[in-house]
Amino acid sequence: MRPLARLLALLLFLFAVTAVAQATVGVDPVARLYTATPGQTITQVLNIYNPNPSEQKLRVVAYLTDMNVSEIGETEFPPAGTVKESSAAWTTFTPAEIELGGEETKQVRYTIQVPADATPGTHWAMLMFEAQEPAAIPGKTLASFRLRVAHTIYVNVQPTKADGSITGIFDSLPQNETGNYQIAVQYTNTGNAVTGVKGRVELRDADGNLAATLPLSLVVALPNRTVLLKSAWGGPVPKGQYSALVILNNGDKNKDILGEHVVTLPFDLKPPATTADPESNGANSAPSGPAKTGGKP
Missing domain, CATH: 2.60.40.10 (Immunoglobulins)
Structure with missing residues (x-):
C-alpha cells in the first residue's frame, strides 16, 4: 500500500464535500483507514471546528451516507446502506447535533462494530457534518446557507488483497x-x-x-x-x-x-x-x- 498519509491527503481532496458560503465548518481528521478483524470494535474522536471569528453560531448536524465513484471520477453520496461494501450499519456516533461559536471546537465520537461475519475487503462510509445557519426561519428568511464536510471511514477487514x-x-x-x-x-x-x-x-x-x-x-x-x-x-x-x-x-x-x-x-x-x-x-x-x-x- 502507498503511505497512509499520502492516501489520506488524496481522500481529503476527493471526498471532503463543501459548499461555497460566507462561513465554513471543518473536521479533523478528514479520513481514517483502519485494519480490523471480524468482531473487532474501533473508536475514533473527531474535532469539529468553526474557524470563523464571527459571533454567529453554527448548528451542525451529523449523519451517515455511503460514497461511490463513477468511472470518470465523479463522486456520489447515496443514502447509507446503498453500496454493498457500506460500513454505515456498523457505525454509531454521538452527539448527532452540536452548536459551534466563532473559532470554537467540539468533539464527536464514533464507534465501528465490525460484525463477526464481515466479508473480507474494504468497507466504507461517510460521516457528514452539515452546518446550518441557526437564525434561518423557514418561510421568513430570504436567504440562508447549508454546507457540509465529510469524514471518510475505511475499514480493511482482513484478509485484503490489492490487485x-x-x-x-x-x-x-x-x-x-x-x-x-x-x-x-x-x-x-x-x-x-x-x-x-x-x-x-x-x-x-x-x-x-x-x-x-x-x-x-x-x-x-x-x-x-x-x-x-x-x-x-x-x-x-x-x-x-x-x-x-x-x-x-x-x-x-x-x-x-x-x-x-x-x-x-x-x-x-x-x-x-x-x-x-x-x-x-x-x-x-x-x-x-x-x-x-x-x-x-
Whole structure:
C-alpha cells in the first residue's frame, strides 16, 4: 500500500464535500483507514471546528451516507446502506447535533462494530457534518446557507488483497497546432481493498528516443470499480508516430502494471498561444477508443 498519509491527503481532496458560503465548518481528521478483524470494535474522536471569528453560531448536524465513484471520477453520496461494501450499519456516533461559536471546537465520537461475519475487503462510509445557519426561519428568511464536510471511514477487514489491471487507454488528438494531446488510462481494481494508483506515460518517437514523460497523478481506486488517470502533452512537438508506454503502480513495490498505445500526431504542435480559446485544446473531441493493454511484468 502507498503511505497512509499520502492516501489520506488524496481522500481529503476527493471526498471532503463543501459548499461555497460566507462561513465554513471543518473536521479533523478528514479520513481514517483502519485494519480490523471480524468482531473487532474501533473508536475514533473527531474535532469539529468553526474557524470563523464571527459571533454567529453554527448548528451542525451529523449523519451517515455511503460514497461511490463513477468511472470518470465523479463522486456520489447515496443514502447509507446503498453500496454493498457500506460500513454505515456498523457505525454509531454521538452527539448527532452540536452548536459551534466563532473559532470554537467540539468533539464527536464514533464507534465501528465490525460484525463477526464481515466479508473480507474494504468497507466504507461517510460521516457528514452539515452546518446550518441557526437564525434561518423557514418561510421568513430570504436567504440562508447549508454546507457540509465529510469524514471518510475505511475499514480493511482482513484478509485484503490489492490487485488490478489497465482495461483501456483512450486519447484525444488536438484540433489545432496550439492544442494538447490528451490521454486517459482506465484502471480496474480487481482486488478487494481500496488502493492508491499512480504512474506515468513514456512517449517515444519512431527511433525509440524518449520524447516526453507524462505524469499520472495519484487517484483512489475502490474495489471492483474503475478509475481514469489523465494527462496531456503540449508543444513544441513534431508531427509523426509515437509509442506510449503506460506504467502504473497500485502500491506493490515489486511490480508495475503496463499498457501500450500508438499515438499519431497529424501536424506539429506549437507552444499554446497565451490568448488561445480554452475550447480549442481538443478536449471535446471524441476519444479513439480502447487500445492494446499489457499485463503485469
